[in-house]
Amino acid sequence: MEAVPRMPMIWLDLKEAGDFQFSPSVRQFILKNYGENPDNYNEQMKKLETLRQSAVNVTRDFEGCSTLRKYFGQLHYLQSRVPMGTGQEAAVPISWTEIFSGKTVTHDDISYEQACILYNLGALHSMLGAMDNRVSEEGMKVSCTHFQCSAGAFSYLRDHFSHNFSVDMSHQILNLNINLMLGQAQECLLEKSMLDNRKSFLVARISAQVVDYYKEACRALENSETASMLGKIQKDWKKLVQMKIYYFASIAHLHMGKQAEEQQKYGERLAYLQSSIDKLSEAIKLAKVGQPDSVQDALRFTMDVIGGKFNSAKKDNDFIYHETVPSLETLASVKGAPLVKALPVNPTDPSVTGPDLFAKLVPMAAHEASSLYSEE
Numbered sequence: 001m002e003a004v005p006r007m008p009m010i011w012l013d014l015k016e017a018g019d020f021q022f023s024p025s026v027r028q029f030i031l032k033n034y035g036e037n038p039d040n041y042n043e044q045m046k047k048l049e050t051l052r053q054s055a056v057n058v059t060r061d062f063e064g065c066s067t068l069r070k071y072f073g074q075l076h077y078l079q080s081r082v083p084m085g086t087g088q089e090a091a092v093p094i095s096w097t098e099i100f101s102g103k104t105v106t107h108d109d110i111s112y113e114q115a116c117i118l119y120n121l122g123a124l125h126s127m128l129g130a131m132d133n134r135v136s137e138e139g140m141k142v143s144c145t146h147f148q149c150s151a152g153a154f155s156y157l158r159d160h161f162s163h164n165f166s167v168d169m170s171h172q173i174l175n176l177n178i179n180l181m182l183g184q185a186q187e188c189l190l191e192k193s194m195l196d197n198r199k200s201f202l203v204a205r206i207s208a209q210v211v212d213y214y215k216e217a218c219r220a221l222e223n224s225e226t227a228s229m230l231g232k233i234q235k236d237w238k239k240l241v242q243m244k245i246y247y248f249a250s251i252a253h254l255h256m257g258k259q260a261e262e263q264q265k266y267g268e269r270l271a272y273l274q275s276s277i278d279k280l281s282e283a284i285k286l287a288k289v290g291q292p293d294s295v296q297d298a299l300r301f302t303m304d305v306i307g308g309k310f311n312s313a314k315k316d317n318d319f320i321y322h323e324t325v326p327s328l329e330t331l332a333s334v335k336g337a338p339l340v341k342a343l344p345v346n347p348t349d350p351s352v353t354g355p356d357l358f359a360k361l362v363p364m365a366a367h368e369a370s371s372l373y374s375e376e
Contacts, residue, residue: 073353209336
C-alpha cells in the first residue's frame with residue numbers, strides 16, 4: 001500500500017496588505033511621551049518598515065515563514081512601548097483584503113496587522129505543505145511539519161485575537177482551518193507509517209484519526225453560516241474532504257483486517273475487508289465529480305489491492321477455515337490516535353524575532369530617576 005499515489009492537499013491563499021506607515025505616528029509618540037528626539041530612531045523605523053515590506057510581499061518559501069514570524073514578534077515588542085491598539089494614542093488605520101470576498105477591511109488597531117500576519121503565516125505553511133509530492137520520507141516529514149505549523153498559527157490567532165476583524169478570521173473559519181491542517185499533518189504521518197510497515201493496529205488507529213479530523217472539518221463545511229462565508233471554495237473543499245473521510249476509513253479497516261489475519265481471526269478479517277471495500281466504493285463515487293485523475297488513479301489502485309486481499313481471504317475462509325463472518329457492528333470500532341499537534345507560535349523567541357528594535361526607548365519617569373547617571 002505504500003505505493004499508493006498521494007492525495008491532494010488543501011492550501012490557503014495569502015491576504016493582501018494596503019500601504020501603512022508607522023513612522024509619523026511612532027515619531028510623534030516618542031517625542032511626546034519619551035521626551036527623546038525621534039530622529040535617534042530613524043534607523044529602527046527604517047528597519048521595521050523594510051521588514052513590513054518583506055512580510056507583506058513574502059517569498060513563498062521557508063525564509064518567508066521566518067520573515068512573517070520576525071515581523072509578528074517585532075510588532076509584539078513595539079506595542080509594549082508605543083500603544084497602537086483601538087482608541088490608543090498612536091493608533092493608525094491599517095487595511096488588508098478579506099480572502100473570500102476580496103473586499104478591503106480597515107481597522108485602527110495594530111492587533112489587526114498582527115492578526116493578518118499570523119493568518120498569512122498559517123496560509124504560507126499550508127502552501128508549502130501542499131507543494132511537496134511526499135514521495136520521499138523527507139518530503140512526508142517536511143509536509144507534516146508545515147501543516148502542524150499552519151495549525152499552530154491559526155490556533156494562536158483564534159486564542160489571542162479578536163474574531164471580529166474580518167470574516168476570514170472568524171472563530172468558525174479558524175476552527176475549520178485548524179482541523180483541516182491537523183488532518184493533513186496526520187495524513188502525512190499515515191503515509192510515513194505505511195512506508196515504514198508499522199504494526200497494522202497502529203496504522204489503523206492513525207488512519208482513524210485522519211478520519212476524525214476531517215469529520216470535524218466537514219461539520220464546519222456543512223454549517224450554512226460557514227458555507228456562506230467561504231463562497232464557491234466551500235463546495236470544492238467539501239467534496240475533497242468527504243471523499244477523504246471514506247478513503248481513510250477504508251484504509252483503517254484494511255489494516256484492522258490485516259490485524260485480524262495476524263491474530264488468526266479469519267471471519268473477522270473478511271468483515272473488515274468487506275467494510276473497507278464498501279467505504280472505498282463510496283470514495284470512488286464521490287471522486288467522480290471534480291477530482292483530478294491522480295485521485296481516481298489512487299482509488300482504483302487501492303481497490304485493486306483491497307479487492308485482491310478480499311478475494312484471497314474469502315477463498316481461504318471458504319475452503320480452509322470455515323469461520324462465521326461477524327457483522328461489522330459487533331466488532332470493536334477503531335479509536336483514533338492523534339500523533340500530530342498545532343506547533344506553538346512564540347512572538348518573544350529571540351532566535352526568531354531577533355532583538356527588540358526599540359529596546360532603547362525608556363519611559364520619561366525612568367529617565368528622570370536615572371538622570372544622576374548619564375548614559376553618555
